[in-house]
Amino acid sequence: MNNEMFNWQFKHTQYVPYDPSVNALYTGYTTHPALGGVQPFEYTGWRDEMLAAYETCYIHAGLNPAFTYRFKGADAMRFLEENLVNGFKTFEVGKSRHGIMVNEDGLLMSDGMLLRIGEDEFTTYWLAPYLQYKLETGDYDCEGFDETGEVFMFQLGGPRSLEIVEAATEEDFHDLPFLCHRTSSIDGMDVRIIRIGMAGSLAYEVHGKLEDSQAVYAALLKYGEKYGIRRLGRHAYWNTHTESGFPQFII
Incomplete structure (x- = not known):
């Protein structure tokens, strides 16, 4: 099935920009059927995306929309x-x-x-x-x-995640302890930065308003380009999060 037909038949998720070059899509997982939509299963291949968790940084948007x-x-x-x-x-x-x-x-x-x-x-x-x-x-x-469907959350994980967060916000987040958070902004858009990551891994979440979702996502990709950021699809999501110590009900 080509992308044009797929995008016509199913609503693409509103949280990230539609990328016509992405062929592997899925509809099987959504936390809110009325608000969910087609999301990428893979972007650059699951191997490349998984390596980003250990070598550079990934950005993941697949938990949207969350209750x-x-x-x-x-x-x-x-x-x-x-x-x-x-x-x-x-x-x-x-x-x-x-x-x-x-x-x-x-x-x-x-x-x-x-x-x-x-x-x-x-x-x-x-x-x-x-x-x-x-x-x-x-x-x-x-x-x-x-506020389900009114806000977004993006996850950034990997050894370069802190550098990307600091580049995007123009702030120092070295002093933000595990599971602590504070407000900031990315290109003039209000966000909340949370220090996550388990089992010693380095990771952050970026939260904000739905109307800023795609612009913030694009900005994080822009600031993360020189650090080797990769978009994380559903295929690689379960493995990277399980290995990072996040509890999962599917492996």
Whole structure:
């Protein structure tokens, strides 16, 4: 099937620019069927893309759209303490952590990332819709916002990822510890930079508004060109993330 026919029959993902030279496409994985679309399975070949994780840097956009839910209010911290198994005594503004939710029988109901972006304000990824249900049915002085499909997240991983982030933002991020985050900008567009990477690997996430998604993606490719950046497709995604220490349900 040629690309023109494929792009005509299926909506291409709105998070990255459409590249007619990419032949390997897929529709099998989407976290939100109403918002998802065709995404590349491979860009330059899975071997080349995987090597970028060890030699240069990859950029990955395949987790879009993620279930994103933001909430704030006077009872925001009390809600977390009563509904997640985590402890939050050291959970300061500018930090993030892996949140876990269970029901009354101790069965896992949801897990995902939790970012503290203000004194009484938090953003979550993958914890909704269960987190949203618990917030809306509980007695909490909070308001929540479903931002699924309104924001983007890109992952950059590899030994040159820090250099690319710093080139794109024109800021020094050497002092950003693991799972900490702060706001910045790329070519005038507001973003949030998060230091990720597990098992000692160097990696970052770039978050922002959907309307800036393609422009930020293009900018990261531009600034990363001299560092050998590669676009990561779905084929290489599972292996690179598994070897980097990220929990996966598919190998």
